[in-house]
Amino acid sequence: MTLVVRGYQTELKLNNAQRTACLKHAGAARYAYNWGLRRYQEERAAGRKAPNAMSLHKELNALKQTELPWMYEVSKAAPQESLRDLEKAFRHFWKRCQRKKQGTFRGKLGFPRFKSKKRGIGSFRLTGAIHIGENWIQLPRLGTLRLKERGYLPTTAVNILSATVSERAGRWYVSVQLEEEHAEPGIALGETIGIDVGIKALATLSDGRVFPNPKALGSHLKQLKRRCRQHARKQQGSKNRQKAARKLARLHAHIANLRKDTLHQVTSLIVAKTKPDQERPTCIVLEDLQVSGMVKNGKLSRAITDVGxxxxxRQLAYKAKQVGSLVYTVSRWEPSSKTCSWCGWIDEDLMLSDRLFHCAECGYVIDRDLNAAINLALKAAG
Structure with missing residues (x-):
């Protein structure tokens, strides 16, 4: 048995009083983060040592008695954990600066920014006395909150580390971090599976299975454009603009949930966690695609990012590890689509628009994506 830290997220079913309390906690966490960032900048500008999370929390506690009495209405863990997040953000920022000097990091350094309500209500993390039931969770200062999903959170033989409450498109969620014991997974003994990812089909497997792409964004693009126009035409600061913003946020959340649900279902079917060892794939082979370079194609960038x-x-990697399977990646320069999976002949003239592979040597005809998936599986076997 090994100890594993896992996160479980589920939706909360709040009443008006509980929703107000969550808004207060999120506001306190946001205020503490912005206050700590301002104090950090002041100390650095004065040439003094930057404060850490513990010293900032002690200073904030002293201000509660005079300037910030409203902070007594929320749990002390909300601002404390927010200051720890700020300390972690600066630690990562300085690491990126060091890597930038060494030439091993490209991109923006990501100096911590002030949080604004315009970019979302945000979240807060709580620690301490947290208890979980079948359809409820008890959090410090918030009391017992109902869950929309019954029996999802584990209630026995777990060590509760923290709980993070967040808001997205008008809905509130709780993510619980647990430490639980897991038995060592048995070694998977099934066949090696090659996977060719694409746009028309999300994944084509070497065993013949094809998982279609739901096109979460593409199928809602017309509706999304309409709601964006409706939001832009409303007067700034008006109630109607707030209503339009909520409708737009709900649609964005629906698109994201549709994409996430499809990816979870497909990856779970591939790793076959509930199947016996003989039916779980020994190795899963993927192509090491450079997605950041592919999205520079103006005609395909939206479709590529829509697939995910x-x-x-990422999901295949951690799920395969849980069931004892290996994930192997093949170089992106490997001509998996242009190589005949039967005789090995390479068609250098194969175009992206050619959806069937015709072998000039042996006359083998096969779907282009299936041919690539079989070649990936053979690459791992060889």
Whole structure:
């Protein structure tokens, strides 16, 4: 048995009083983060040592008695954990600066920014006395909150580390970090599976299975444009503009949830966690695609980002590890689509528009994506 830290997220079913209390906690966490960032900048500008999270929290506690009495209405963990997040953000920022000097980091350094309500209500993290039931969770200062999903959060033989409450498109969620014991997974003994990801089909497997792409953004693009226009035409600061913003946020959340649900279902079917060892794939082979370079194609960038290839690969990696399977990546320069999976002949003239592979040597005809998936599986076997 090994100890594993896992996160479980589920939606909350709040009444008006509980929703107001959550808004107060989120506001206190946001205020503490912005206040700590301002104090950090002041100390650095004065040439003094930058404060850490503990010293900032002690200073904030002293201000509660005089300038910030409203902070007594929320749990002390909300601003404290927010200051720890600020300290972590600066630690990562200085690491990126060091890597930038060494030439091993490209991109923006990401100096911590002030948080604004215009970019969302945000979230807050709580620690301490947290208890979980079948359809409820008890949090410090918030009391017992109902859950919309019954029996999802584990209630026995777990060590509760923290709980993060967040808001997205008018809905409130709680993410619980637990430490639980997991049995060592058995070694998977099934066949090696090659996976060719694409736009028309999300994934084509070497065993013949094809998972279609739901096109979460593409299928809602017309509706999304309409709601964006409706929001832009409303007068700034008006109630109607706020209503239009909520409708737009709900649609964005629906698109994201549709994409996430599809990726979770497909990756779970591939790793076959509930199947016996003989039916779980020994190795899962993927192509090491450079997505950041592919999205520079103006004609395909929206379709590529809509699929979520990076998230697909991330989910496969951690789910395969849980079931004892290996994930192997093949170089992006490998001509998996242009190589005949039967005789090995390479068609240098194959175009992206050619959806069927015709072998000039042996006459083999096969779907282009299936041919690539079989070649990826053979690459791992060889």
């Amino acid at each position: 290839w990076s998230e697909f690969r």
